[in-house]
Amino acid sequence: MNFTLRQVSYLVAVAEHGTLAAAAAALHVSPSAISVALDELDRALGVQLTLRRRAHGVRLTPAGRAAATRGRRLLRDAGELATSVGGSGEVAGVVSVGCYPTLAPAVVAPWIAALRERHPRTRVEFVEDDQDRLQRRLLDGELDLAVLYDHGLSSGLDTERIAANVPYLLVARDHPHAGVGPVDLRVVADEPMVLLDLPPSSDHALAVCRELGVTPRIEHRTRSPEMVRALVGQGLGWSVLAQAAPDPSTTVARVPLDREPPPLPVVAAWSRAITRSPVVRAMLDARP
Template structure:
């Protein structure tokens, strides 16, 4: 069937239902009636000649395999259509960006500010998530860009280096350690958030230390709190605020961990995405 047999409105309703799980929730977001969405989905299924959803009263809406594929392509279609409408007069529109949580304050926040200064009509929508989820969302077309560590990335992603973080030993402020071997017999506090955890343990191995992991946390603030209270040491590559007087950083002879902006090779960079890349501080 030709694309003229369905509309962007129908596609947007399908994507909204996939994101919200029920006709009622999608309808509330779109300010239409659930019956209008149901009719639009019926029309879209007839136009495409395939069943996209399973709709059962009181059980919400489930996507068929064809429906999941249609949602992925539909998101790209809606984004491209929006950029066509908004970017002809310059770098304006919406950029959907994902970011590894520990990189958001130090890399993404200044980047958003730079985009706002150069392109006030561009809006950056961002989400923080772990590296594996961000990669999947890029490849599924849910995100335009993601800020990630260049560690274990899919070959289906294209990258551009934006920064590099140098690993360091984190100890309590009054700890006498001058290298990793000085803490080898003490407990470790591990930032258990791949790839940071993988990289920290690799640094330990390269420097000949087998850590005894006492605590695991997904929060850098919790790492700093535990280390500052003398409950262990850690290896981080993330910046520590200068005002955090609880801890001290000890340089390590380890290679920097590159930080990259990544996007799917299957998606052509739009003008608004390119404008964001060009605005990087």
């Protein structure tokens, strides 16, 4: 091997930050040091990995994008090796986890705690993103695992079911149907709806409405679950959500539906093309 992990880490940093200056700031080195390392990596691999023009920043070539993807895996494997050479057999290393935003508080937070309790020398780096981007990042090798809804997933992913969320009606705390037992969704059919406009949640919520005979009058759309709760809490509409975590808000109320739609399965997903490392397997085993 005629290249170094340092050179690979500089390429990955440029891919993630987009410019030499931003990558240099993140790594606490000079832009010129990164530029020299990239030139050395080009010569070592015999291919041009980046296009660097002063007025246009840095772009990765197709070979550069492929090298950055493989480089991320190489750096994670090297980090895991470095933290596990003590000979104790203890699982150690970093696992990169992506999560659909509405699932993170209920699923990922307790999962990280369970993993750290079993394996103190592990560390979880997690990101929240929409379902499509998380799938792409899994397939590109940027993430080890992702927590997703089992809806429209790529055939290149393997999955393990970890939960199932039941949809419910969300209304303001002072709504006439707050605190009432299961209700027919049609009781709010004439009122405006606040839609969590973040697929697949939006697709599922609208499918629930159709199944229960309601054509919603969507007044507000937002990609933020917190904004959904804020708008509903102000009496500006109702919503259909499927989050499992208890809602700490005192301004909204959850009301079960009398015709309960099928649960929406939640899965842990990983790329079928990438072998799971010991720390990834340990995280799957540690799921609470």
